[in-house]
Amino acid sequence: MENRPRIGFFSKQSELMKMLPEIPKLRNIFDLFVVDECDQVAGGADLAAHTCLDLGVGIRMTDVADCLRTMGLNPSDDVLQQRLDEHVRRREAMGMGMKKIAQRATFELVLTLYCQLAEQEVEEVAKGSTVANVLRVLGSRDPEGTGMLPYSQLRRLLTTMGNRLDETEAYGVLHHAADVDGNVHYEHLVNQLFATDPLTKERLQQAQLYLQAVGRNAIDMDMDKRDEFIDAIRRADPARSGYIEPQRLLELLNRNGEQFTGVELQLLIQGMEDTRCERGINYCRFLQFIMNE
Known part of the structure; x- marks a missing residue:
């Protein structure tokens, strides 16, 4: 873990994976279980019941156990099912179309489960x-x-x-x-x-750093859209000042047809504006807030 590049909230997925080389290995395993973004509807099925994954690439919840085992864990069925049920209920309770994606798991959700279970396994082995x-x-x-x-x-x-x-x-x-x-x-x-594997600890630490960098809300978000937003911000601030004008930020938020209003933005950016030098909004803090609140 020494001499590792600084992990920040304003890094894209590809940049984080270069800094954390164990994460691409886990991602490759995850990709083995990825399903098409839209399920094929069986003949005669109700089209209104057709579900389409609209938060990026994902795998079926029913495949998460096999995915985690391929990643090197061996969780009990009961413990894993309990954790999966919690995420399904949480998503269904969110409304706004979340029921459609409640049965899909993003890489970040699988990685969150990986960290929870791997940490538990490491602690149990350490205690003997x-x-x-x-x-x-x-x-x-x-x-x-x-x-x-x-x-x-x-x-x-x-x-x-x-x-x-x-x-x-x-x-x-x-x-x-x-x-x-x-x-x-x-x-x-x-x-x-049950010997402690040093690689398991290193992989766990890197997974925790990755999740810390992308934020808690990554488990329910399309991370490609987050990367696109980071690219758009960087183009808008070629000098890398770290700040952007509110109106320009609003334009970037609505660049793909979203409907953010100026009033909504003002509520979100309270305390993020540089009032002393009037440089605008600290966009790193803004992204961190969006990904964690």
Whole structure:
């Protein structure tokens, strides 16, 4: 994390990803699950029920679990479903067409879930609670204390208990661990499975920095439009003064047919104007406010 470029609120997605090289890797995984912006409507279906993702590229909520697992996490189904349901309810409660996109997840929403779950996993590993719990369960199946369990029994346990593995993952883990008699030294195996991965911590830290830079509201926004706004502001301020006149800012906000009024803008920019030198509005603060409030 040393000698990393300063991460600011006025950086575009591509610029942030250059500064945070683990984020493009996560984005590439996310892109594997991306669906077309508009679902194909089945023959005879009500066209009024046709949903179209209007907040940028996204994936189905039902694919989020597989996406997170491909990113290297292993969340329990119950915990993940609870978090997804919270986001669906929040979006539906927002109204203004949000019901149409409630069942879609942006990259920033998936990354938010990634951070929440990865942080929890890192903390559990650091405390040793996960390893201790797994060893306690496995030890209860080993009453003689041999430190070994049959391959078939261990495979069944690993695919059914806690943060379970799927059959392919279990095979990959156990295939080379079994001895000639089909038994596995489970204590060494568990310690290997739950060892803290330095890359996981680094990836988590970079994901947190990315989300901090784009703002909380990014989970429900089209980030390409945010990038376009940053480009428009930069063109309007070639000297990079950091300020823009209110009327010019209003023009940029309405450049794609939006209907912001001068009164609405005045409410938003309170405290952001440079009254001493009369340079206009601090547009970095404005963007930060829009993306977080």
